[in-house]
Amino acid sequence: MLVKELYVCFSKDFNSLDDELQKNIYDHFFYINYKTVFSFVRNHYSTEDIIQEAFIRVIRKPPKYVNDKQLISWIFTLTRNVTLNYIRKNRRQNQCINIDDLTTQIVDKHNITDMEVMRRCAFHTIMSKLNTLKPTYKQALYLQVIEQLTYKEIAAKLHVTEGVVRQTLYRARKEMRERLEQEWSEAIM
Numbered sequence: 001m002l003v004k005e006l007y008v009c010f011s012k013d014f015n016s017l018d019d020e021l022q023k024n025i026y027d028h029f030f031y032i033n034y035k036t037v038f039s040f041v042r043n044h045y046s047t048e049d050i051i052q053e054a055f056i057r058v059i060r061k062p063p064k065y066v067n068d069k070q071l072i073s074w075i076f077t078l079t080r081n082v083t084l085n086y087i088r089k090n091r092r093q094n095q096c097i098n099i100d101d102l103t104t105q106i107v108d109k110h111n112i113t114d115m116e117v118m119r120r121c122a123f124h125t126i127m128s129k130l131n132t133l134k135p136t137y138k139q140a141l142y143l144q145v146i147e148q149l150t151y152k153e154i155a156a157k158l159h160v161t162e163g164v165v166r167q168t169l170y171r172a173r174k175e176m177r178e179r180l181e182q183e184w185s186e187a188i189m
Contacts, residue, residue, distance in 0.1 A: 014059040029055050032072070033079045036157075039142050040083050040135070050086050054079040077159045084135050129179045137172035144169060 014022065030051050038047045054075075063074050130138055143154045151169075155162045 014062075026055060029058070029075070032075070035147075036076070037079060037083050039146065040087060040139070046086070050083050051079065053086075054082040057082065073156055073159050076157050080139070080158070087135055126176075126180065129176060132179065133172060133175060136168060137175060140165060140168045141172045141176070 014025075017025075030048075033051050033054065034047060037050050038044070041047055041050065057078060058075065063071065130141060133141070139158070140154060143149045143157060149157065151162045151165045154169075155165045158165065
């Protein structure tokens with residue numbers, strides 16, 4: 001489905017559309033948001049709940065002055081805000097999101113090398129430290145490192161300027177480096 005079609009659908013009364021079109025719109029909305037939301041919560045069911053909540057907000061209060069070029073950015077911003085609210089709510093309830101699920105894999109124990117074990121340990125350490133960063137730092141680093149987006153693409157996705165992206169990434173890398181150095185220096189002593 002094209003962005004223009006999404007815009008037309010959201011500019012009309014969503015409930016007046018036929019069931020098949022409603023399903024197609026939701027499926028497209030789900031598809032474009034799943035990867036980003038899942039990167040934060042690391043749980044399929046929570047990801048589905050967040051996307052459903054964001055979709056309900058979109059159809060209840062569709063954008064009035066957003067053109068078709070700005071729609072995707074607006075959708076990402078709304079979904080990101082719903083995700084961050086979910087994370088904040090769960091942190092308050094002491095239900096921290098566990099990133100260990102990311103590194104859980106079935107491995108053939110006979111074919112694993114020492115280098116592979118070291119690589120996985122380093123990856124697990126880095127990802128666990130990434131999970132402790134502020135949500136804005138975590139999101140920016142994820143988009144640059146995992147999704148390999150450019151500053152311009154990150155800025156468009158987060159609906160901020162490239163300067164803000166550069167500054168956020170600089171601070172996120174600095175904080176990440178400090179945390180990793182601290183953990184590794186403690187491990188040596």
